């Protein structure tokens with residue numbers, strides 16, 4: 290296992306982290322779920338034996354049972370590992386709720402302290418309108434002084450410029466957990482920025498949330514024959530020198546062992562190889578007929594058409610050759626239970642999207658074409 294300095298925290302973490310959001314579960318007769326503790330113990334201990342020292346959970350993972358299972362599995366080796374968990378801001382109605390939420394996690398984890406306590410899944414709005422005015426960073430600092438948390442962290446879901454905003458305005462934030470993989474490189478530049486500022490970077494979804502776990506044509510397209518797709522994906526993420534750790538939501542011992550092999554490579558990818566893969570990805574995108582960067586400047590469409598989402602589904606097919614992923618993404622969009630996707634049938638030709646698109650895409654024409662292809666998969 291390789292280890293990297295985790296920003297300025299003074300901690301060295303393993304380049305493979307265990308994401309405990311998909312632990313094996315058993316459904317009870319009453320329909321509720323419990324985590325399969327025996328399998329979890331085996332997997333987490335195997336990961337530890339292979340050198341993994343970073344374990345990431347959250348209050349609500351695995352039907353809110355992940356923290357309990359992780360706490361039990363890691364109890365005998367608590368002082369040898371780093372535990373990361375997260376505070377859901379919807380729980381925080383007043384500053385004191387931040388502490389209460391941590392205390393709940395400590396009870397569930399059966400530990401006296403959390404190594405990395407995250408503001409969970411924040412964006413610029415949550416930062417500007419809740420964390421700052423409510424004084425939650427001050428609350429986190431108090432918890433740190435009391436030893437209940439060792440480091441202040443955040444997990445992030447927003448545009449890259451929002452990441453810069455948070456890092457620049459909250460020097461107390463020591464580590465960030467963000468999305469980055471072969472299919473989504475939006476945060477690439479900001480990873481370098483965070484690293485330069487001494488903020489430790491952990492990547493969630495290094496194999497695209499499992500989308501790159503199975504063999505695909507992508508490896509061939511990127512000129513990396515001889516590697517499995519998951520291996521290329523993991524090597525690519527760890528090939529970025531700004532990344533400290535790739536968090537994988539492993540579900541079997543086999544996955545743990547395979548990922549650990551990649552994370553044990555001294556050089557998962559040379560700088561030259563890493564640049565080449567990046568360049569090849571860009572070429573694949575740029576020479577495709579639809580080069581949508583996913584910037585979302587075309588949003589909000591007044592009729593609610595999620596243009597970036599529809600184009601993303603098409604990009605999976607057209608650029609990466611990932612037919613099943615394209616189909617599932619488009620169908621998932623159309624059939625979303627809470628918010629069923631709107632198609633171009635609703636378009637009223639206002640032209641807003643085309644005026645805003647920095648790629649000068651003929652959005653309306655492309656939507657029709659793309660939906661035709663996606664609908665027939």
Ligand code: SF4
Nearest residue numbers: 590636637639640642
């Ligand atoms: S032109 Fe159609 S797709 Fe574009 S913003 Fe207007 S309604 Fe939405």
Ligand code: SF4
Nearest residue numbers: 581582584585587646
């Ligand atoms: S503005 Fe253009 S490039 Fe950006 S998401 Fe919309 S269609 Fe894609």
